[in-house]
Amino acid sequence: MGNEPPRLIPFAHLVVQMRNRAYMPQLGRFLQPDPNATALTLIEATAYHGRGLGAMVGALDIQVLYGIGLNIYEYLGSSPCVRHDPLGLEWLTPPINWYEQTGKPFRDMPFDITAATDVSGLVTSALQGLVIQYAANLEADLDWASDWDAPDNAHSRLSDKWVKLAILEGIGSHFGVDWMWEGDESGDPIDGENGPAVAKAGGSATKSLSRLAPGLSRQLYQLRRKTFKANRMKYWRTEIADNPQKYSPAQKAAVKQNRAPTGSDGKPMEIHHRKLLKDGGTNDQDNFEFLTFFEHRSKRNLNRRHKRRPRQFGIYYANNRRRHRTHAPTSRDHDPPRRKPRRHQGVRRLH
Incomplete structure (x- = not known):
């Protein structure tokens, strides 16, 4: 042409x-x-x-x-x-066809012959599964550190068993059999909260996400998160079409340009799940709440909507809460960390 x-x-x-x-x-x-x-x-x-x-x-x-x-x-x-x-x-x-990527078309096949001969793709899938699980652990550990109701051992740093499981899931994704990690209503023996992997001391790959709703598997939770991120603008366009009277012409034009509308606080608006994904919520339009940045992320509203307790006794106590959790707060908990004296770098002050 x-x-x-x-x-x-x-x-x-x-x-x-x-x-x-x-x-x-x-x-x-x-x-x-x-x-x-x-x-x-x-x-x-x-x-x-x-x-x-x-x-x-x-x-x-x-x-x-x-x-x-x-x-x-x-x-x-x-x-x-x-x-x-x-x-x-x-x-x-x-849009991503999640049905084909989960390997369900190969449910009745033991493995894909083409995938078995692709050594580089096998290694790439294993490393990809490891990176995805590590990123999920970091995010879950951040939620654990912010949740005062979580137990002391509900984080992913007690054991390295999640590494082997993440690699196996990556290999399963390469062969198209990762549908085996999808949970059901009764709890998945590998990913579900009711499974034996969570009951072991030290935990495994599910330890970092042990606070998921009963019956919600880790794979299903991550799939819903990825689906939400991939279709964020689609949800905005549906909201604009259903409630055009709530938005100004400039906000409607921003959505048409594939951008989130700007709220009254001058920052892009955000989408909040009324029922959080980790609590079993879905990406249905009825479960969404379209809020401004202040309405969603201000300290008061964030703690109320995401059920997080505010930090106590300042930043110093919050960063060292595991050490001070077993005793009553003292005056030391209120003191900020001491700074080292500043030195003059190569210049002597003349008096």
């Missing part, structure tokens, strides 16, 4: 008109800069079957002009094989 115009007309170049911008395949770039947040009149959506084209005018915002990247002529984020851009405004990534 790119060589056709030069064959017909010497020194000609193919230029593709993509509704709002012109694209040149020979360069792999747009010929016009990204019109994001420049208040230009743009085509809102593609029109088919005789429908008319709708126009929209985005609000002028210099701060988000380079939000997608410094290269404002870039096409599809330099990944044309997996993305598409029908209007020349923003590249779109197809």
Whole structure:
């Protein structure tokens, strides 16, 4: 396609008109800069079957002009094989088919022959499973340190058994049999809270997530988290369509530009789960609460919505709460850590 115009007309170049911008395949770039947040009149959506084209005018915002990247002529984020851009405004990534990735089509097969011969892919899957579990442990340990009702041994640093289990799950994902780690209502023997792995002293890979709701497996919890992150803007578009009277034209235009609307506090708004995912909540639209940054993350509202008790006796006591937890607070708990005396670096003060 790119060589056709030069064959017909010497020194000609193919230029593709993509509704709002012109694209040149020979360069792999747009010929016009990204019109994001420049208040230009743009085509809102593609029109088919005789429908008319709708126009929209985005609000002028210099701060988000380079939000997608410094290269404002870039096409599809330099990944044309997996993305598409029908209007020349923003590249779109197809949604992830979680059903195929969980290996359910291979439920009746012992393993995939192609995967068995891919040694590099096997190692990559094992390392990927290890990294995913390690990241989940860090996040769970952060929640554990902030939760005063959690037991002292409900963290992932007591044992390294989670390493072997994470590697095995990565290998299972490579062979397409990771559906075996999906839990059910009665509790999974590997991931569920009722399983024997949690009952052992020291715990395993599930120790860091032992505070999940009964019957909620670790894989299902992480899957819901990944699904929420991947479809965040889809939930915003549904909210705008269901409750258009709650949002201003600037907020609606931000959602159309694949950005979270700006709240009354001047910061991007956030989505809160009324029933948290770790408590068995789902990503249904009815379970969402669309809040401003202050409504969601202020100290008072964060403790109320996420059921976290406020820290006591200052930052010093909070950072050393395991050491001071067995005795009553003393005056030492209130004192900040001492600073080392500052030295003069190579310059002697003249009196």
